[in-house]
Each structure stands twice: as structure tokens, then as C-alpha cells.
Amino acid sequence: MSDTPKIRLRGLTKAFGSKVVLDGVDLDIRARHSMVILGGSGSGKSVTLKCILGLITPDAGTIEIDGQDVARMSRREREALNDRIGMLFQNGALFDSLPVWENVCFKLLAQRRISRRAARDKAAEVLAQVGLAASVGDLSPAELSGGMQKRVGLARAIAAEPDIIFFDEPTTGLDPIMGAVIDGLIVDCVEKLGATAVSITHDMASARRIGDDAAMIHKGRIVWRGGAANLGETGNAMVDQFARGEREGPIQMELRK
Numbered sequence: 001m002s003d004t005p006k007i008r009l010r011g012l013t014k015a016f017g018s019k020v021v022l023d024g025v026d027l028d029i030r031a032r033h034s035m036v037i038l039g040g041s042g043s044g045k046s047v048t049l050k051c052i053l054g055l056i057t058p059d060a061g062t063i064e065i066d067g068q069d070v071a072r073m074s075r076r077e078r079e080a081l082n083d084r085i086g087m088l089f090q091n092g093a094l095f096d097s098l099p100v101w102e103n104v105c106f107k108l109l110a111q112r113r114i115s116r117r118a119a120r121d122k123a124a125e126v127l128a129q130v131g132l133a134a135s136v137g138d139l140s141p142a143e144l145s146g147g148m149q150k151r152v153g154l155a156r157a158i159a160a161e162p163d164i165i166f167f168d169e170p171t172t173g174l175d176p177i178m179g180a181v182i183d184g185l186i187v188d189c190v191e192k193l194g195a196t197a198v199s200i201t202h203d204m205a206s207a208r209r210i211g212d213d214a215a216m217i218h219k220g221r222i223v224w225r226g227g228a229a230n231l232g233e234t235g236n237a238m239v240d241q242f243a244r245g246e247r248e249g250p251i252q253m254e255l256r257k
């Protein structure tokens with residue numbers, strides 16, 4: 001079973017009206033590895049993630065997690081799977097009505113896996129991992145800077161020690177040093193927690209730091225897959241143009257409809 005990918009996508013297709021966004025996405029994501037998904041704006045990265053998360057139902061194709069087709073799961077099985085998934089949303093997506101510590105331990109509290117007293121201690125511990133003082137736990141998310149909100153979002157994503165973690169633009173809006181700190185935490189999630197990480201990023205330095213594997217999506221299809229370390233020098237003209245941010249190359253900017 002060790003060769004079974006953590007996540008296996010085959011022929012994933014999704015259209016919104018007449019607009020085909022995913023056009024047969026095939027992708028294997030290795031267990032306990034970090035995969036970075038690259039692609040231009042509007043290429044279908046977030047829609048792919050939302051399909052895996054069960055937030056969007058694909059029109060066709062299969063999604064297998066640990067070899068199990070998610071479309072065939074009972075509601076209870078799907079819920080159990082979701083409990084094993086952590087997600088860092090692009091904007092943090094914190095609940096403003098709850099203090100930071102409750103945000104961090106939201107899932108553990110909702111599942112009654114932890115008492116409120118223990119949750120405060122757990123929140124302090126996880127906040128320290130992302131470089132925030134325990135006192136931040138008593139603040140409201142509205143009182144935090146964007147970068148702090150991002151770190152709290154990361155703390156929330158890892159607090160329940162998930163098996164799979166999705167990161168949507170984890171370093172956007174952070175200063176370069178904090179970006180490197182967050183990258184280090186993502187690597188730790190994989191190396192220390194044994195999680196499988198899937199990240200969407202436009203930050204190539206970050207992609208090289210956090211990724212074992214990388215895949216590029218273009219016009220709703222995976223057009224390349226390889227190691228993340230050599231992004232920019234892969235020999236694939238499309239990937240290298242994208243990774244180097246060059247205007248000239250096979251990818252032409254299209255007017256957005």
C-alpha cells in the first residue's frame with residue numbers, strides 16, 4: 001500500500017456554464033511529501049483544491065484519497081476524512097467573533113476532543129510554533145496585522161495535527177523573513193507531523209523551499225510535473241517561463257473573460 005498516492009486525481013473535469021475550468025486533471029500526490037501546484041491566474045488551481053476538499057463537485061473524473069474514491073464515501077466517512085484535513089486559506093478566514101485561541105482550537109473544540117481549559121494551553125503551544133506570544137490568544141482577529149492573521153490561520157490549520165494540509169498562497173502578504181518562517185513550518189508539518197502538504201503559490205523562492213514535487217496547471221490540465229528544487233531550470237519552456245516570470249515564452253497573457 002506504500003505506493004498508493006495520498007491523493008490521486010484522474011480526469012477531473014469542471015465547467016462553470018460554458019467555461020471549462022478543469023479539462024481532465026490527472027495528478028498523484030505522494031504521501032508524506034510536499035506538492036506545490038503552480039499556474040497562472042485563473043488556471044484552475046483553487047478549483048482543483050476545492051474539488052479535493054469536497055467544496056465543489058466535479059462534473060467528471062475521480063478523486064481518491066488513500067486509495068478510496070471520495071464520491072463513494074458515506075457522509076460519515078467524508079466527515080471523518082475532512083477531520084483529517086487542515087486548510088490555510090489565502091486570507092486567513094478567521095472568525096472575528098471568537099478570540100484567537102478559540103480560532104486556533106476551533107476544530108478540537110467543535111469535535112469535543114479537548115476541554116476549553118486545555119484548548120487555551122494548546123493554543124498557546126501552537127501559537128508559539130508560529131512565532132506568536134500566548135497573549136495574542138486573547139485578542140480578536142480584527143486586532144491583528146495581516147501577517148499575524150496568516151500565522152494564526154496556520155496555527156489553526158496545524159492544531160488538530162492533520163494528515164493532509166492545503167496551503168493557499170501561504171506567504172502572500174508576509175515580509176520575506178516571516179515568509180521563510182512560514183515555509184519552515186510547512187516543511188516541519190511534513191517532516192515532523194508526517195503530513196502530506198499541498199500548496200498553491202506564486203512565490204517561486206517559497207515553492208523551491210517547501211516543495212518536494214511540483215506540478216503546473218495550464219488551461220485546466222496538468223502540463224508538467226517534476227521536482228520543485230529546479231523550478232526555473234526544468235527544461236520545460238512553459239514551467240521555466242512561469243518560474244522566472246518572463247513575459248516572452250509559450251504562455252501568452254490572455255484577456256480575461
Ligand SMILES: Nc1ncnc2c1ncn2[C@@H]1O[C@H](COP(=O)(O)OP(=O)(O)OP(=O)(O)O)[C@@H](O)[C@H]1O
Pocket residue numbers: 016021039040041042043044045046047048
Ligand atoms: N464558483 C465559481 N463559479 C463560476 N466560476 C468560477 C467559480 N470558481 C472559479 N471560477 C472560475 O474558474 C476559473 C479558475 O479559477 P481558480 O480560482 O481555480 O483560479 P486560480 O488558478 O486559483 O487563480 P488565481 O491564481 O488567480 O487564484 C476562473 O476563471 C474563475 O473565474
